Amino acid sequence: MELSVLDVLLFIVATIITIWFYFQNSYRYWDKRQVPYLKPVFPYGNSTTLLQKDSLPAGEVYNWYNELKNKGHQFGGVWSFSRPVFVVLDPEYIKDILTKDFHHFVNREIYCNEKHDPLGTNLFNIEEQSWKLLRQKLTPTFTSGKMKMMFKSIVDCSDNMIKFLEKKSDADEDIDIREVLASFTSDVIGNVAFGVESNSFDDSKNDIRKYGKEIFETFDLLLLLRIAAQRICPNISKKLGIKSMPDRMIEFFSNLVKTTMEYRTKNNITRPDFLQLLIDMHQEGETSEKYVNFDQIVANTLLFFIAGFDTSSTTMTFTLYELARCPDIQEKTRQEIQKVLSKHENKLTYEALQEMTYLQQVVDEAMRIWPPLITLGRICTRDYRLRDSDIVIEKGTPVVISTLGLGRDPRYYADPEKFDPERFSSEEKNKRHPYIHIPFGEGPRNCIGLRFGLMQSKIGIIRILTNFRIHISTKTKMPLTVDPSIFLLKSNETLYLKAEKM
Numbered sequence: 001m002e003l004s005v006l007d008v009l010l011f012i013v014a015t016i017i018t019i020w021f022y023f024q025n026s027y028r029y030w031d032k033r034q035v036p037y038l039k040p041v042f043p044y045g046n047s048t049t050l051l052q053k054d055s056l057p058a059g060e061v062y063n064w065y066n067e068l069k070n071k072g073h074q075f076g077g078v079w080s081f082s083r084p085v086f087v088v089l090d091p092e093y094i095k096d097i098l099t100k101d102f103h104h105f106v107n108r109e110i111y112c113n114e115k116h117d118p119l120g121t122n123l124f125n126i127e128e129q130s131w132k133l134l135r136q137k138l139t140p141t142f143t144s145g146k147m148k149m150m151f152k153s154i155v156d157c158s159d160n161m162i163k164f165l166e167k168k169s170d171a172d173e174d175i176d177i178r179e180v181l182a183s184f185t186s187d188v189i190g191n192v193a194f195g196v197e198s199n200s201f202d203d204s205k206n207d208i209r210k211y212g213k214e215i216f217e218t219f220d221l222l223l224l225l226r227i228a229a230q231r232i233c234p235n236i237s238k239k240l241g242i243k244s245m246p247d248r249m250i251e252f253f254s255n256l257v258k259t260t261m262e263y264r265t266k267n268n269i270t271r272p273d274f275l276q277l278l279i280d281m282h283q284e285g286e287t288s289e290k291y292v293n294f295d296q297i298v299a300n301t302l303l304f305f306i307a308g309f310d311t312s313s314t315t316m317t318f319t320l321y322e323l324a325r326c327p328d329i330q331e332k333t334r335q336e337i338q339k340v341l342s343k344h345e346n347k348l349t350y351e352a353l354q355e356m357t358y359l360q361q362v363v364d365e366a367m368r369i370w371p372p373l374i375t376l377g378r379i380c381t382r383d384y385r386l387r388d389s390d391i392v393i394e395k396g397t398p399v400v401i402s403t404l405g406l407g408r409d410p411r412y413y414a415d416p417e418k419f420d421p422e423r424f425s426s427e428e429k430n431k432r433h434p435y436i437h438i439p440f441g442e443g444p445r446n447c448i449g450l451r452f453g454l455m456q457s458k459i460g461i462i463r464i465l466t467n468f469r470i471h472i473s474t475k476t477k478m479p480l481t482v483d484p485s486i487f488l489l490k491s492n493e494t495l496y497l498k499a500e501k502m
């Protein structure tokens with residue numbers, strides 16, 4: 001049977017009309033459930049940031065937070081394309097979802113395909129029982145004892161950064177501080193996750209740094225299409241078997257782990273790092289409950305690298321930005337550091353770090369304004385009735401929380417743009433709901449690397465502040481603004497600093 005042009009045209013029109021009806025039906029979802037909502041636009045729903053050039057959807061949740069807040073709501077419904085999404089604003093509801101009723105919200109809605117992409121199946125992505133088991137196995141890797149063991153490696157890695165900054169200071173050159181800190185954290189995580197002694201300051205094109213850049217800084221149309229497909233029909237996109245990263249990247253990291261494992265086993269070498277802890281678990285054998293297989297080792301060392309290096313360098317970048325803008329606070333922080341160090345024979349030790357309480361306030365305040373992960377997400381895994389209401393969040397509904405929105409909400413922080421570490425004194429902290437400041441997430445699925453992330457960020461800041469006075473270069477366009485196009489926080493402007501030797 002031959003089809004005429006008219007048949008084809010009729011088919012296309014019928015398909016468009018069917019899709020349109022499907023979307024319109026979905027756009028009645030929140031109204032039917034008496035949940036306040038933001039008006040959607042066909043076919044994007046409320047994901048209109050996707051319309052912006054070079055834009056991924058990270059910033060949209062912040063916009064949803066503000067729009068719902070301005071209408072006086074504590075929660076609300078939106079649509080990502082045709083898919084209903086639940087946005088939570090109120091800290092007490094956030095506490096229910098992340099902690100108290102966690103068993104209804106165990107998973108994240110992240111693309112994860114165990115069959116086709118074993119290396120994408122890491123702790124961040126996997127679900128339910130598999131997640132629970134792996135989290136139990138990996139938790140002992142992040143105890144304070146293990147952090148103490150890795151402390152010296154991090155301090156040693158910071159030497160190269162200080163040497164680099166000294167050269168820049170002598171030449172009176174501007175410093176792209178984000179790039180410097182990304183090199184430092186890339187060296188640290190390369191060292192503790194893969195056992196590689198890299199120096200990104202001498203060899204800025206080394207492979208670990210190169211792939212790190214690629215993971216976070218490459219915009220790719222395929223990725224954008226995949227996100228759109230996932231949101232409209234997550235089950236179908238899962239079955240397509242697309243991998244989470246390019247084959248050559250997977251191959252590079254698998255080979256790196258394989259070679260290091262073989263070398264250590266053959267030469268009977270052990271090192272104080274994450275990789276060693278995973279190798280030890282692997283060597284316990286399949287019958288042990290601690291056992292992790294080779295793919296799990298690669299997937300999770302890679303995850304530590306991805307989750308650990310950009311988040312920490314972002315924390316340091318924005319802390320230094322605020323300290324450079326506020327010389328008095330910079331001086332106060334330096335004085336505390338020097339006072340504590342003098343009590344510890346001028347040695348930077350794990351114990352000395354724990355005593356620097358003002359530094360912790362400074363980092364908290366920087367993460368309030370600039371949380372490295374601006375959105376937290378969960379997927380409802382069992383129907384859930386919202387406290388004191390008849391509203392039921394149905395199984396399969398994505399739930400999102402804006403850490404950026406909470407941190408900049410004037411209801412919680414007067415003059416939210418102002419950098420003021422006093423907001424995190426114990427007295428001030430006690431006045432606020434604890435779920436307003438959650439830069440590491442909360443509940444059983446919070447950041448497993450919190451201790452490590454804070455430790456390496458503080459070490460970087462201490463090393464810089466004890467060697468240099470920092471200033472904003474005139475080359476920096478101020479004030480910095482948030483780039484909504486990527487998953488992790490970044491500013492639209494490059495932050496250039498000047499470092500003055502002390």
Ligand code: HEM
Nearest residue numbers: 124304307308311312373439440441442445446447449453
């Ligand atoms: C300052 C640095 C860091 C920040 C701000 C940060 C922030 C976060 C946030 C917000 C989450 C999501 C939590 C939630 O959904 O409730 C997370 C999860 C995670 N982070 Fe971090 N992170 C940092 C450093 C690290 C480091 C250094 C590592 C590893 C070495 C790491 C590994 C992970 C992992 C594995 C998860 C997923 C946990 C799970 O699903 O069980 N993070 N992080």
